[in-house]
Amino acid sequence: MNPGKSSHRPLSDTTRLGLIGLGTVGGGVAEILAKHQDLIVARSGASMEIVRAAVRDVDRVREGAAHHVRLTTKIEDIVSAPDVDIVVELMGGVDAAYKHIRRALENGKPVVTANKAVLAQHGPELYAIAAAHGVDVYFEAAVAGGIPIIRTMREGLAADRITAVRGILNGTTNFVLGLMGEGQSYGEALAEAQRRGYAESDPTIDVNGRDAADKLTILAHLAYGVEVRPQDFPVVGIESLTPEVLRDAHDLGFAVKLLGIAKRVGSSRAMRLDLRVHPTFVPLEHQLASVPGAQNAISVVSDALGQTLYQGPGAGGMPTGSAVVSDLIEAARSLRLGVSGRVKASRKAAMALVDPADARACFYLRFLVDDKPGVLAAITRILADHKISLETVLQRSRCKIDGDVPLLLVTHETTQGAVDAAIQEVKKLRTVRNGHHHVPIMEVM
Amino acid sequence: MNPGKSSHRPLSDTTRLGLIGLGTVGGGVAEILAKHQDLIVARSGASMEIVRAAVRDVDRVREGAAHHVRLTTKIEDIVSAPDVDIVVELMGGVDAAYKHIRRALENGKPVVTANKAVLAQHGPELYAIAAAHGVDVYFEAAVAGGIPIIRTMREGLAADRITAVRGILNGTTNFVLGLMGEGQSYGEALAEAQRRGYAESDPTIDVNGRDAADKLTILAHLAYGVEVRPQDFPVVGIESLTPEVLRDAHDLGFAVKLLGIAKRVGSSRAMRLDLRVHPTFVPLEHQLASVPGAQNAISVVSDALGQTLYQGPGAGGMPTGSAVVSDLIEAARSLRLGVSGRVKASRKAAMALVDPADARACFYLRFLVDDKPGVLAAITRILADHKISLETVLQRSRCKIDGDVPLLLVTHETTQGAVDAAIQEVKKLRTVRNGHHHVPIMEVM
Numbered sequence: 001m002n003p004g005k006s007s008h009r010p011l012s013d014t015t016r017l018g019l020i021g022l023g024t025v026g027g028g029v030a031e032i033l034a035k036h037q038d039l040i041v042a043r044s045g046a047s048m049e050i051v052r053a054a055v056r057d058v059d060r061v062r063e064g065a066a067h068h069v070r071l072t073t074k075i076e077d078i079v080s081a082p083d084v085d086i087v088v089e090l091m092g093g094v095d096a097a098y099k100h101i102r103r104a105l106e107n108g109k110p111v112v113t114a115n116k117a118v119l120a121q122h123g124p125e126l127y128a129i130a131a132a133h134g135v136d137v138y139f140e141a142a143v144a145g146g147i148p149i150i151r152t153m154r155e156g157l158a159a160d161r162i163t164a165v166r167g168i169l170n171g172t173t174n175f176v177l178g179l180m181g182e183g184q185s186y187g188e189a190l191a192e193a194q195r196r197g198y199a200e201s202d203p204t205i206d207v208n209g210r211d212a213a214d215k216l217t218i219l220a221h222l223a224y225g226v227e228v229r230p231q232d233f234p235v236v237g238i239e240s241l242t243p244e245v246l247r248d249a250h251d252l253g254f255a256v257k258l259l260g261i262a263k264r265v266g267s268s269r270a271m272r273l274d275l276r277v278h279p280t281f282v283p284l285e286h287q288l289a290s291v292p293g294a295q296n297a298i299s300v301v302s303d304a305l306g307q308t309l310y311q312g313p314g315a316g317g318m319p320t321g322s323a324v325v326s327d328l329i330e331a332a333r334s335l336r337l338g339v340s341g342r343v344k345a346s347r348k349a350a351m352a353l354v355d356p357a358d359a360r361a362c363f364y365l366r367f368l369v370d371d372k373p374g375v376l377a378a379i380t381r382i383l384a385d386h387k388i389s390l391e392t393v394l395q396r397s398r399c400k401i402d403g404d405v406p407l408l409l410v411t412h413e414t415t416q417g418a419v420d421a422a423i424q425e426v427k428k429l430r431t432v433r434n435g436h437h438h439v440p441i442m443e444v445m
Numbered sequence: 446m447n448p449g450k451s452s453h454r455p456l457s458d459t460t461r462l463g464l465i466g467l468g469t470v471g472g473g474v475a476e477i478l479a480k481h482q483d484l485i486v487a488r489s490g491a492s493m494e495i496v497r498a499a500v501r502d503v504d505r506v507r508e509g510a511a512h513h514v515r516l517t518t519k520i521e522d523i524v525s526a527p528d529v530d531i532v533v534e535l536m537g538g539v540d541a542a543y544k545h546i547r548r549a550l551e552n553g554k555p556v557v558t559a560n561k562a563v564l565a566q567h568g569p570e571l572y573a574i575a576a577a578h579g580v581d582v583y584f585e586a587a588v589a590g591g592i593p594i595i596r597t598m599r600e601g602l603a604a605d606r607i608t609a610v611r612g613i614l615n616g617t618t619n620f621v622l623g624l625m626g627e628g629q630s631y632g633e634a635l636a637e638a639q640r641r642g643y644a645e646s647d648p649t650i651d652v653n654g655r656d657a658a659d660k661l662t663i664l665a666h667l668a669y670g671v672e673v674r675p676q677d678f679p680v681v682g683i684e685s686l687t688p689e690v691l692r693d694a695h696d697l698g699f700a701v702k703l704l705g706i707a708k709r710v711g712s713s714r715a716m717r718l719d720l721r722v723h724p725t726f727v728p729l730e731h732q733l734a735s736v737p738g739a740q741n742a743i744s745v746v747s748d749a750l751g752q753t754l755y756q757g758p759g760a761g762g763m764p765t766g767s768a769v770v771s772d773l774i775e776a777a778r779s780l781r782l783g784v785s786g787r788v789k790a791s792r793k794a795a796m797a798l799v800d801p802a803d804a805r806a807c808f809y810l811r812f813l814v815d816d817k818p819g820v821l822a823a824i825t826r827i828l829a830d831h832k833i834s835l836e837t838v839l840q841r842s843r844c845k846i847d848g849d850v851p852l853l854l855v856t857h858e859t860t861q862g863a864v865d866a867a868i869q870e871v872k873k874l875r876t877v878r879n880g881h882h883h884v885p886i887m888e889v890m
Binding site for chain 2: 043044045146147148151152155160285286287289290291295297304305306307308309310311312313318319322326329333336337338
């Protein structure tokens with residue numbers, strides 16, 4: 001009746017933490033711990049203290065609440081120290097982080113991490129190692145730091161069947177798209193995001209969708225039990241979007257958002273998982289359309305609850321630090337209870353992924369064409385040949401670009417494969433210029 | 446170091462529940478418990494069982510998972526039974542529920558309740574009694590059943606300073622306002638809500654704002670530590686709204702929502718709490734404007750996180766039952782840990798409420814006037830006398846009602862008192878007909 005009983009139960013009235021990394025988030029954690037011991041004692045039955053921290057340079061003076069911590073450069077000292085009850089991994093990266101998290105778990109120590117990349121690559125394996133050693137991996141801070149989405153999916157939705165998870169999982173790109181919606185170019189908007197501290201000096205993994213894909217991988221495992229990696233599904237970034245596309249979107253009744261989408265499709269016999277990250281036309285009346293600035297938001301559609309939505313800051317020292325501390329309290333409670341509080345992946349499913357070419361959606365298409373008779377007929381003929389029917393056709397004669405005319409099309413539901421094939425043929429027409437765009441439209445559920 | 450240590454710790458490997466009431470929610474709880482024992486064992490270290498239930502009529506045959514429970518008509522048997530570890534109060538109402546919750550707490554039993562009315566009237570007193578006996582009161586199901594707002598405010602936002610909580614706290618009124626936005630009358634929309642099961646046969650406390658006020662009272666205590674009751678602040682329902690007002694709102698760029706608002710105002714020296722429930726013009730670009738159907742949504746603005754938003758179903762057997770079970774797991778964990786997991790109201794504040802007449806907002810005003818020269822001048826003169834300046838003036842000549850013309854005004858920020866006084870004067874003008882409306886506009890933060 002008591003699975004996951006841990007042999008590693010602290011005897012003292014203090015829960016002792018070992019931190020790997022003591023940067024912005026680590027400093028935030030130390031500060032919150034110092035300020036809120038009363039809260040921590042009330043909730044976990046013990047105080048909580050950082051006893052060791054691994055850093056690159058022990059001589060660098062650290063300010064704030066962590067100044068009395070025993071510092072080391074050897075991470076091995078943290079993950080195997082007998083006086084460390086819980087390991088907090090804040091070093092980032094994949095390979096080294098994987099090794100140390102694994103070692104900590106094998107030593108019977110629960111791990112709290114904010115590292116989405118390592119979980120996207122090795123999550124299910126680490127969860128299994130944790131379970132085998134009667135402890136848990138906690139990662140509220142790894143996805144949308146200011147939103148309690150991990151806890152909600154694990155606890156609130158544990159007894160529910162999830163149909164779709166769709167989210168704005170990267171704040172940088174949401175901020176950039178917001179400025180592009182006001183007419184700024186991609187480059188201008190990205191520079192402004194960097195000036196304001198929303199984008200890293202190297203924003204590559206934000207703008208190319210990889211960061212969102214890591215988070216989607218973690219959510220998909222929670223929601224459906226599938227063991228996939230970000231390299232297993234299509235990921236499209238925002239780099240090739242133009243202000244014209246965002247203006248078209250607005251005129252057609254949409255906002256452009258970079259969404260991570262994990263959706264069950266098909267009948268129960270042949271259920272598949274449609275998993276992808278790409279810029280998406282979101283209907284203006286849907287809440288995801290109006291998520292402002294650098295915020296994140298996640299919409300979950302499930303059987304018992306219908307649609308639920310969670311929105312908040314995705315990153316930042318305090319949101320992420322708070323998420324780590326809430327995990328620490330949970331971990332301390334479980335440790336002292338002698339239980340591994342996490343639900344085993346009983347719903348583990350070998351659900352196959354939808355072939356990207358078979359992924360279904362309505363699409364926005366934009367072509368630059370000569371303003372000559374017959375062009376529209378030629379294009380719609382090609383679309384019809386690929387069984388693509390149209391909902392809206394809009395030709396912007398008033399805003400010519402180099403003498404060419406933008407032609408905007410909104411299709412009825414079709415497949416990514418049909419759209420790709422049709423575009424290849426349309427591009428061969430002599431009357432069609434370079435510079436087309438196509439963006440899937442979010443399904444309203 | 447271990448406050449709230451409870452003397453009432455279960456010795457068995459089963460957490461034993463006593464339910465007061467076994468209706469829709471109680472049945473849902475029984476069903477979830479039967480289905481998800483593995484989850485409950487993994488998280489709380491023990492199985493969970495309903496051992497006793499108090500009902501009105503023990504002879505009525507009950508179906509489903511609760512059929513083997515020992516039934517009684519005497520609630521005293523539940524709250525004092527030595528074999529009951531946790532009491533679940535699902536009877537509703539105020540006075541009797543208060544008495545039984547109190548008795549259970551005094552007997553050292555944690556209480557899980559879905560009863561917003563009793564908490565709105567007696568919450569702080571019951572929390573204090575619980576604390577004195579080393580146990581807790583859990584009430585995730587009492588506010589927005591399908592949204593983990595109580596847990597989020599308690600845990601996620603515990604270390605944060607909250608500026609404002611604003612929410613759509615009643616699903617019935619949101620559904621009715623949605624239909625009125627499509628042109629239906631209040632009566633038609635309410636009848637449709639009843640047909641669909643969103644409104645009770647007596648919907649009074651929904652439409653007059655009392656249900657939302659109960660929930661706002663609970664949230665205000667969590668957010669600010671204030672001990673107020675729903676009768677202490679202004680509550681306006683939706684009964685007097687017309688489709689014309691909703692159409693005006695849309696034309697001016699707003700949706701009409703019944704909001705509960707709890708907002709800090711003033712400087713730190715003279716901080717006050719602005720607390721109210723009323724129909725509100727919500728800017729269309731704000732997420733609260735697009736909350737559909739019978740859903741609830743809560744926006745929290747806080748120092749560390751900025752704006753966070755939580756949206757989901759407010760009621761229903763499964764959402765509410767899930768919320769009760771998540772509280773039960775938390776309660777069982779705390780019980781076995783021997784801690785009262787809840788944070789004491791260390792932030793308890795004797796913050797005074799804003800005088801309703803001093804509450805500040807921009808306002809929408811609608812008057813029916815004779816279409817004669819000088820009417821607008823007379824009205825704007827009166828407004829100016831009350832120091833109310835205007836942002837928008839819109840006279841709808843095209844849509845005359847009985848020969849009169851609607852005059853729509855949007856004011857800059859002013860006070861409720863100034864608006865009330867100005868309206869009294871405007872109503873005395875011979876050129877102004879009966880049937881004015883005024884609705885506050887939500888502040889964008």
